[in-house]
Amino acid sequence: MGQYDVLKEAVWEANMEIPNRNLAIYTWGNVSQIDRKAGVFAIKPSGVPYEKLQIEDIVVVDMEGNVVEGSLRPSSDMETHLVIYRNFEKVGGITHTHSPHAVAWAQAGKSVPVYGTTHADHSHLPIPCTPMMGKDQVTGNYEYETGVLIVDVFKDIDPVHQPMVLVAGHGPFAWGKDAAASVYNAVVLEEICKMAWITLAVNPKTPPLPNYLTDKHYQRKHGPNAYYGQK
Numbered sequence: 615m616g617q618y619d620v621l622k623e624a625v626w627e628a629n630m631e632i633p634n635r636n637l638a639i640y641t642w643g644n645v646s647q648i649d650r651k652a653g654v655f656a657i658k659p660s661g662v663p664y665e666k667l668q669i670e671d672i673v674v675v676d677m678e679g680n681v682v683e684g685s686l687r688p689s690s691d692m693e694t695h696l697v698i699y700r701n702f703e704k705v706g707g708i709t710h711t712h713s714p715h716a717v718a719w720a721q722a723g724k725s726v727p728v729y730g731t732t733h734a735d736h737s738h739l740p741i742p743c744t745p746m747m748g749k750d751q752v753t754g755n756y757e758y759e760t761g762v763l764i765v766d767v768f769k770d771i772d773p774v775h776q777p778m779v780l781v782a783g784h785g786p787f788a789w790g791k792d793a794a795a796s797v798y799n800a801v802v803l804e805e806i807c808k809m810a811w812i813t814l815a816v817n818p819k820t821p822p823l824p825n826y827l828t829d830k831h832y833q834r835k836h837g838p839n840a841y842y843g844q845k
Contacts, residue, residue, distance in 0.1 A: 616683075617652075617683075618649075618652075618654065618656060618674045618683055619669075621647060621649050621654075621656045621674070622656050622669055622670075622672040622674065622683075623669050624647055624656075624792065624793050624794070625645060625646060625647050625656040625657065625658070625672050625793050626667065626668070626669040626671075626672050627793075627794070628645040628647065628707065628709070628793035628794050628796070628797050629643075629644065629645045629658045629664065629667060629672075629793075630664060630667070631645075631794075631797045632645065632664065632709070632711060632797070632800075633664045633665075635797070635800075635801050636713075637709075637711040637712075637713045637797075637800055637801065637804060638711045638712050638713060640663060640664075641660075641661050641662065641663055641664070642711065642712040643658075643709070643710055643711040643712060644657060644658040644689040644691055644695075644709075644710050645657070645658060645707065645708065645709045645710075645793050645796060645797060646658070646689075646692075646695045646707065646708050646793065647706060647707040647708075647792055647793035647796075648699050648705075648706055648707070650706075653676055653677050654674050654675060654676050654677070654682055655674070655675060655677075655695065655696075655699060656672050656673065656674045656675075657672070657673055657675065657688050657689050657692055657695060658671075658672065658673075658688075658689050659671050659672070659673050659684065659686035659687060659688060659689065660686070660687045660688060660689050660690050662686065671684070671686055672684065673686055673687070673688040673689075675688055675692060675696075677696065677699070677700065679692060679693060679696055690757060691710050691757055691760075692757065693755065693757040693758040693760075693761060694710070694757045694758070694760045694761040694764070694787070695708045695710075695761070696758075696761065697758060697760075697761025697762055697764070697765060698761055698764060698765070698787070698789065701761075701765045702765075702768075702773045702789065704773070704774050704791075705773060705777075705789040705790070705791075706789075706790065706791045706792045706793075706795070706796075707789060707790050707791065707792040707793035707794065707795055707796035707797075708787065708788070708789045708793075708796050709787070709788045709789070709793070709796040709797045709799070709800040710785070710786070710787050711785065711786060711800055711804075712785045713785075713786060713800070713803070713804040713807075714804075715804055715807035715808040715811055716780060716785060716786035716803050716804050716807040717784075717785045717786070718807070718811065719741075719743065719780055719807050719810070719811070720743060720780040720781055720782055720783065720784055720785050720786065721782075721783055723743055723746060723782045723783070724743055724780075725740045725741060725742050725743045725780070726740055726741040726743075726780070726806060726807055726810050727740050727810070727822040728740060728822050728823050728828050729809070729810050729813050729820055729822060729823060730809065730813070730823055731823065731827065731828075731831045732805070732806065732809060733806045733809075733810075733823075734823060734827070734828040734829075734830075734831035734832050735831050735832070735835050735842075736799075736802050736806070736835075737775060737776045737777070737778070737832065738775070738828050738829055738831075738832035739771065739775060739776045740822075741776070741778050741779065741780060741803065741806065741807075742767050742768075742771065742776070742779055742780070743779075743780040743781075743782055744763045744764060744766075744767050744779065744780065744781050744782050745763070745782060746782040746783055747759065747760070747763060747782070747783070751763070760781060760784070763781065764779050764781065764787060767779060773789065775836075777789050777790055777796075777799045778799055778800075778802075778803045786800065786803050786804070786807075788800040788802075788803050
């Protein structure tokens with residue numbers, strides 16, 4: 615058994631959830647997971663369709679972005695994942711997709727307010743959207759700068775309490791304690807964006823949920839005295 619087999623299998627399984635959950639088509643997305651003790655993370659290879667993706671195709675890179683195992687090139691978004699891992703120490707897995715409703719909000723350059731308790735159950739905070747990238751950022755190291763853009767938005771936001779972000783003009787990124795959790799959050803992100811879009815179609819003047827109701831739903835699931843679910 616290889617040194618990174620367990621890590622690669624976890625990442626392969628998480629990547630296969632992208633088409634299974636209708637988060638992206640063709641090759642439009644990627645998932646990674648980090649092993650901080652080993653100083654590496656595994657990620658989907660670039661441009662490989664999900665129906666052809668095998669466990670042995672998953673690429674392992676170090677924290678400088680160098681390939682340490684795998685014969686294929688890592689995802690073109692690898693450096694974005696790398697910047698997030700370097701700066702968000704509690705993040706163990708990252709998912710990037712092009713799910714349509716989340717992308718629509720990103721293309722509009724709009725953060726998603728907390729309109730209802732479904733959103734509040736997962737985060738008491740709006741889903742932030744980054745500023746649009748400048749020309750210098752795009753013509754430089756684009757993927758690295760995408761990561762920097764995300765980190766900058768979270769200067770005053772705890773990425774544990776808000777595991778989702780929209781990159782303006784691009785699309786969503788989500789993260790969690792591991793690859794599987796990051797995909798879960800990506801699915802939730804898409805559903806929240808869909809619900810918010812429908813809400814504004816019904817009533818364009820819908821206000822955000824009152825703070826007392828937002829906090830109640832968040833705390834009952836994530837607070838110190840949480841009582842949602844089973845012990």
